[in-house]
Amino acid sequence: MCQINTDPMKSQVGFLDVVVPPDILDYGTSTDMVVREGSNVNFRCAASGAPTPNITWRREGGEAITLHNGQEVPTIEGPEFNLTKVNRLHMGAYLCIASNGVPPSVSKRIMLIVHFPPMIWIQNQLVGAMEGEQMTLECNSEAYPKSINYWTSEKGGIISNGAKYEPELQNNAYKVFMKLTIHSVTPSDFGSYKCVSKNSLGETDGTIKLYRIPSPSTTTTTTVTTEEVTTPSKVVPEVKSERKRQKEKKKLAQVNDIPPLPDMRGGDAPKPGRVKVEENRYETKMDRSQYSGCGASWPTRYLLVLMLTVFSV
Template identity: 75%
Template sequence: METGNVAWLRVDTQTILTIHGHVITKNHRIGVTHSDHRTWNLHVKELRQSDRGWYMCQINTDPMKSQVGYLNVVVPPDILDTGTSTDMVVREGSNVSFQCAASGSPPPSITWRRESGEPIVLPSGEEVISADGPVLNISRVSRLHMGAYLCIASNGVPPSVSKRISLIVHFPPMVWIQNQLVGAMEGDRMTIECHSEAYPKSINYWTGDRDEIIAHSSKYEPITIENQYKIHMKLTINDVGKTDFGSYKCVSKNSLGDTDGTIKLYPITRPSTNRPKHKGKLLLNINLHLKKEGKKR
């Protein structure tokens, strides 16, 4: 560079930052260095978004010479609490709208995914693995939509960030029975089964012919297997006797309602294992008859 005072300025505010080797601004994050008074460097520590803009290097020669450069400050994405949905609890059949707000530079893009990896069902009926945009709408929510949804914000500046939003769907119990008529023999060990779905979590139990609740005992073994909102109910009856034949109900109740299903256990006659009597005598009589017929001939 030609001799002359060198100054750094902030173009948009017309603020003089440095003159030659001296810092003029009161901003402690600004510094200046040079190499043999030929190459002058402006230093900005602890960058902020407010530092983004045009900077001018000016040489006070005659005529004056200057050069400008633009400082772009990129900022990783951050998901904002304001404008972003929190966990939701809705009734089945409702419409749901998830929202996600994020800051960053450049402005982040928003992508939605289900934590389980299952597809997202859009209002159009289309199933997609991911959906773009700050708003995710789901129409006529069903229990199949229940689970965690991830709002992912990214702008090319690592790291990307995400927020987990849980969708809980409430619905009254429903019961399915595969076999409503079940046959058993006296002395058998028999298991009857039914399936139910309910949320909030349901109370599940079995009743007998007189609507009495069947408790666990040496005779009865009720078992309940739970998987989210799905319930698999089993009732094992040990050493089936005459008094065990009849109707059994599997009952499911929650705060939204209750329902039940009926299974009828009926007797089957045990097949006879007795062999025909006098089989040997019958064969002997046939042989004697054949011999007599032979003599006549």
């Protein structure tokens, strides 16, 4: 208060408001926590400052916070909050941020670690390969504390890195991606393989069976094209030719049986044998006088007989 001793006295009152930036107190604030999967967790954050700081919670990586009712929220307001039945997905860093309008704001990082025994899952439990191929077997593992991971063969021995086998591990927080590369597969490589994961809380394994795929055989295919060729039958022409020859022989035989022409100079004609006039009818032997006694002359009868013979054939 400022006062002047005059008559009358004068005075003026002033108010001083002191502000203090926020500060997070160690006492009353949660520290890093290690819990078993399925446990309940309580987060607390105590801060001082003037005016009184506001407390906000969020995850360090920006992931949503899953509450007990399944609701997912980006931030939580208040000095404390609870997580029930935590699992491996809750594992990570949580930030407690205190602010009161007086810079700077402050934060504290609280790490939540969830312990759980190993768990393995395999995408392909049955894998086929041909001899001579390079084959890779894959296996995924989750565990915390971090697990020891390795491969075993069907005989039970641990597979180490070498010219034949190449095991590989890729770690990401509590996740491990396991690979086993088999170079130039041989018949002895077919069988079962196990990926094993163990930590202080337990041990588990998964089995992958490698089976043989027959190599495609090289077969030369010969295509034979058959073409049906129709050859004219020789039987019919041969039969026709034979019939023709028989007819000619028959004709010649009939011609030979025709008596010769009589001697036009008046000599005696030789006595003919039986002459075929028409089918199944024959004349008896005749002498010259009988021939001359017919109505037609001998040359005419001779030509008539010859014509009948030809036409009958």
